Amino acid sequence: MNILIIEDDSSIQMLLKLSLEVEGFYPTVTGTVTEGLAELSARIYDLILLDLMLPDQSGFELLKLLRQTHKEIPVIVLTAKNEMNDKILGFQLGADDYLTKPFETRELIMRIRAVMRRMRIEPPAPTTESIHIGIIEIDRTECTLRVAGHLIKTTSKEFDLMWLLCKNPKKVFSREQLLDQVWGYEYYGQTRAVDMLINRLRDKLKPHGNVLATVHGMGYKLEV
Structure with a gap:
């Protein structure tokens, strides 16, 4: 920016x-x-x-x-x-x-x-409530995440982070960007929360491969 x-x-x-x-x-x-x-x-x-x-x-x-x-x-x-x-x-x-x-x-x-x-913020427009990308299926209406057909139980923040990454599969997000868009600016400076959330998600997704990739010196992205 x-x-x-x-x-x-x-x-x-x-x-x-x-x-x-x-x-x-x-x-x-x-x-x-x-x-x-x-x-x-x-x-x-x-x-x-x-x-x-x-x-x-x-x-x-x-x-x-x-x-x-x-x-x-x-x-x-x-x-x-x-x-x-x-x-x-x-x-x-x-x-x-x-x-x-x-x-x-x-x-x-x-x-x-x-x-x-x-x-x-833009005027309301028809939006996709579900995304299917690679082995990942995520549905915002039902708040469900499936990887390789397996239902993954997530917290609300874990789901919000996965939804953001799935909507932008080629984009690398810095910790600050993820903190801003998933938590909001009231959590200013607490980038450690991002790392902890990523690690928890990786543990849940581990049986199905490395879905969340670290781009060293930049941040995280979805590994499709």
């Missing part, structure tokens, strides 16, 4: 960059509106962290422009401006969230995950 930081304070730049990298994001730091727009024209970004007080132009003006030219990219405003009128204006101009300085990086990470989760 590529995140563009538009912030002129060097200490905050460093804090944001290091904090996001630790969480597995790919941050790019810029200090002016001009630099930020140049980055947006050169690369695709998933989210923007925007300071309102920039040296070459108001962050409000940039936010207004972003909603016209890059409306698909969520924007979280980071600012020392704590007045309610500024917050209202920020939301009116299209900010997806608003965080006042000083802030805890833990809260920022949680807000980023929450915004991205909202962006993934």
Whole structure:
């Protein structure tokens, strides 16, 4: 997930960059509106962290422009401006969230995950309630998992994780992604829970082969 930081304070730049990298994001730091727009024209970004007080132009003006030219990219405003009128204006101009300085990086990470989760929500559409892939059959309506024809008893979290992997059989999920999508951001930082759940599932699936593969340095995926 590529995140563009538009912030002129060097200490905050460093804090944001290091904090996001630790969480597995790919941050790019810029200090002016001009630099930020140049980055947006050169690369695709998933989210923007925007300071309102920039040296070459108001962050409000940039936010207004972003909603016209890059409306698909969520924007979280980071600012020392704590007045309610500024917050209202920020939301009116299209900010997806608003965080006042000083802030805890833990809260920022949680807000980023929450915004991205909202962006993934789409209008209701017909969905597949069962998936058959290789030796795996999983049915969301009945909450059943079968491997090679054998019914596997699972907990709700084990089932949710298998459903996610079966829907994305070629995708490698990092621990942070699995934690976010299966547990939710309130479990921020507890990636050990992912490893424990994977190990329990592997024990249950072991008689039928290595269904859950570890991609070293990246995460886990379904082994079809």
